[in-house]
Amino acid sequence: MHSNLKYRTIAYQGEEGAYSEAAAFEHFDPPVETVPQISFEAVFQSVEDGTCDAGLIPIENSLTGSIHPNYDLFLQHHLLVVGEHYLPIHHCLITHPGVTLNEIRTVVSHPQALAQCHGYLQSLPNVKAEPAYDTAGSVKLLRQGADRAVAAIASRRAAELYGMQILAEGIEDHPANITRFLAVASDSAPSGQDAKTSVVFSLDNQPGALFKALSVFALRNIDLTKIESRPLIGRPWEYLFYIDFAGSTDDLVTTRAISHLEEYATMLRVLGSYPRHRLGDEITRDNQLL
Numbered sequence: 423m424h425s426n427l428k429y430r431t432i433a434y435q436g437e438e439g440a441y442s443e444a445a446a447f448e449h450f451d452p453p454v455e456t457v458p459q460i461s462f463e464a465v466f467q468s469v470e471d472g473t474c475d476a477g478l479i480p481i482e483n484s485l486t487g488s489i490h491p492n493y494d495l496f497l498q499h500h501l502l503v504v505g506e507h508y509l510p511i512h513h514c515l516i517t518h519p520g521v522t523l524n525e526i527r528t529v530v531s532h533p534q535a536l537a538q539c540h541g542y543l544q545s546l547p548n549v550k551a552e553p554a555y556d557t558a559g560s561v562k563l564l565r566q567g568a569d570r571a572v573a574a575i576a577s578r579r580a581a582e583l584y585g586m587q588i589l590a591e592g593i594e595d596h597p598a599n600i601t602r603f604l605a606v607a608s609d610s611a612p613s614g615q616d617a618k619t620s621v622v623f624s625l626d627n628q629p630g631a632l633f634k635a636l637s638v639f640a641l642r643n644i645d646l647t648k649i650e651s652r653p654l655i656g657r658p659w660e661y662l663f664y665i666d667f668a669g670s671t672d673d674l675v676t677t678r679a680i681s682h683l684e685e686y687a688t689m690l691r692v693l694g695s696y697p698r699h700r701l702g703d704e705i706t707r708d709n710q711l712l
Contacts, residue, residue: 429607433457433465433474436532439558439580441511445603446478449507460555462492466499469606476504476607482648483511484600486537492604493652493664496622496693503620503694505605508701512599513539515590516561516581517573523589528552530560531575539575542593561586600701613695617670618647620693624654624662625686632663638682639667642675662689670695 432454434442443456457474459465465477479495482488513535517526526549529536533553536543543551554560557576564574565584573589574580581588604620613619625631639646648666669676671692684690 429454429475429605431455431457431474431476433459433468433477435459435462435465435479436556437558437562437580439561439577439583440556441509441577441601442478442480442603443558444577444579445480445507445509445601448509449478449505449603449605450476462495463498466495466501466606469501469608470499472608476605477501478507478603478605480534480601481604482602483534483538484598485594485596486534488650489534490652493650496664497662497691501606501608502610503604503696504607504611505696506618506699507603507605508600508699509603510600511538511594512577512592513557513575513594514578514581514588515542515573515593516564516576516586517589518564518570519585519587521570521573521587521589525570526573526589527571528569529573529575530554530563532557532560535575538594538599541595542590558583605696610694611696613670613672614697616698616700617668617672617695618666618698619669619671619676619695620664620666621680621683621690622662622664622693623683623687623690624660626688627660631686635663635683635686638679638686639665641682642679644669644675644679664693668698 429450432446432450434446436442437458446456462479468474469477479492480489481492528550530552531554535557536551558580560574561576561580561584645668650664651661654660654662
């Protein structure tokens with residue numbers, strides 16, 4: 423899937439060879455320049471200050487769930503969601519050339535990758551997992567070191583880029599290991615006919631408040647595709663609700679639902695309407711994900 427938008431510089435978190443970079447190449451129309459950033463905060467900041475045209479951030483994974491800090495960044499910055507992309511994730515166990523499995527004592531990678539390969543790692547005797555800032559970054563660090571007892575978990579491309587050995591492939595705990603990414607930019611973009619809209623809102627802490635808020639979608643037969651709650655900082659035991667639903671703010675039924683939601687919400691922000699990415703038939707059939 424390629425976006426119809428003409429973004430040229432794309433910020434992502436991690437090193438060259440990261441899954442976020444792979445998703446950026448798939449999502450945006452070529453030619454694009456991918457710009458690695460040290461953190462997700464830096465991705466948002468680089469787009470907000472105009473250093474990059476757009477950013478791509480992971481927001482949830484089919485095995486390990488939501489990436490909560492990235493939800494919080496939407497309220498700390500003034501960017502809009504302009505697209506989504508689903509990327510199948512296939513992890514490799516990567517070592518120095520010539521290393522065998524029984525030599526490995528430590529496996530490093532991003533915490534999400536370690537969690538997605540938890541079962542495989544548990545099967546390795548006398549091996550401990552250590553978190554790193556990035557999957558591809560863990561391979562870069564592996565190359566810079568000389569310890570043959572250390573391995574990394576990352577993509578095939580990362581192993582090839584840094585000249586390392588792939589000792590095992592497809593080590594994720596389930597083949598339907600898919601990460602959803604969101605594209606962010608400073609300005610809105612056309613959402614097309616098959617669209618999603620993302621909003622965040624808060625409610626008074628009273629009986630039936632969430633039921634009433636969600637009823638604005640049920641009354642209009644609007645499909646909710648995702649709901650996530652996050653703590654409302656400074657107000658203990660109160661929450662922000664992030665909702666994705668089918669439809670665009672170009673549609674009258676959607677704008678009426680949002681207007682109705684405003685009657686109940688103490689705060690409401692539309693994060694963007696954007697083209698919906700649907701996984702290819704071969705992926706959904708083989709993995710029975712959808």
